[in-house]
Amino acid sequence: MRSRAIRSISVPVLSLTMLASVLLAQTAPAQEGGGQANGRGSGARRNVTPPPGPPHDPHDLNGIWLQFGPGFGGGGGGRPKLGSEWSREELPLTPAGLAKLNSNHSAKGPRADVPAKGNDPLSGANVPGLLRTLIYGRPFQFIQSEDKVVQLFEWFRIWREIWTDGRKMPEDPGPRFYGYSVAKWDGDTFDVETYGLDARLWGDEWGMPFSESMRLRERWRRLDRDNLDLTVTFTDPEMYTKPFTSETQRFRLQTKGMPDAEMLEVIFTPMDEQDFNKNIRDPSSLGIAGPKSGVRTGNK
Numbered sequence: 001m002r003s004r005a006i007r008s009i010s011v012p013v014l015s016l017t018m019l020a021s022v023l024l025a026q027t028a029p030a031q032e033g034g035g036q037a038n039g040r041g042s043g044a045r046r047n048v049t050p051p052p053g054p055p056h057d058p059h060d061l062n063g064i065w066l067q068f069g070p071g072f073g074g075g076g077g078g079r080p081k082l083g084s085e086w087s088r089e090e091l092p093l094t095p096a097g098l099a100k101l102n103s104n105h106s107a108k109g110p111r112a113d114v115p116a117k118g119n120d121p122l123s124g125a126n127v128p129g130l131l132r133t134l135i136y137g138r139p140f141q142f143i144q145s146e147d148k149v150v151q152l153f154e155w156f157r158i159w160r161e162i163w164t165d166g167r168k169m170p171e172d173p174g175p176r177f178y179g180y181s182v183a184k185w186d187g188d189t190f191d192v193e194t195y196g197l198d199a200r201l202w203g204d205e206w207g208m209p210f211s212e213s214m215r216l217r218e219r220w221r222r223l224d225r226d227n228l229d230l231t232v233t234f235t236d237p238e239m240y241t242k243p244f245t246s247e248t249q250r251f252r253l254q255t256k257g258m259p260d261a262e263m264l265e266v267i268f269t270p271m272d273e274q275d276f277n278k279n280i281r282d283p284s285s286l287g288i289a290g291p292k293s294g295v296r297t298g299n300k
Helices: 002-025 095-103 130-135 270-285
Strands: 063-067 140-144 148-153 158-163 180-186 189-195 215-222 227-235 249-254
Parallel strands (some): 158 180
Antiparallel strands (some): 063 249, 148 158, 189 215
């Protein structure tokens, strides 16, 4: 009963958050400043330096982690129109990449439109996939074993396996929603190669495109007990004219007693999608109040 209660709470919150992001995108861009993140689902983060923690074994990644720093909000915080949550720079798009980006209609970011006009894969209750999950502000847990590292995500309650047993990347590992990952240690940096991503999904909340040729190089580094850094290098010659590297994504350890130290069940199902369409997406596209949308109508 507890998991059902959590789901029933999280889905309306997600629905209202998506609607609020559209309204923000159509008014003013979010401010960028310092400080701790405001909990789960806050979206992309700015490159903010967190306070240092006590020393810790850099090869120990175990724990529950949450992104650190303020979000950009639905308006994208002044990022370029042809940009991404992953980087401040404009995406180095090929003509095919630009066409794909323009065909992805998001309710968030600098190209935001009303949800009813969107084609977000999540609107069919599909999983977000690896890239979108990594950039989204919900906790994840690293669990290390002898031959692999398991990364358990709160969002959609899905895990990925990062193999550390010395195996090579398969020639054709996909397509997979969360890719196929192999890794090794490069000094104190956990160096992950990911390939075989399913190109039907998006690379962030704003519709960043990628093809099945996309290769990721994730560089995870535990700075101390409390802080973990990630940079991702994207290589996709079909969508991008050159490889590019993300801003540093920063994560803080969530320990017992913290609000985000216990991961919830956050699973968006087709049943929930039907409720969202009825109460939020379809009424908002017509400028009328849905049964639970909170949208107000009338003359200003």
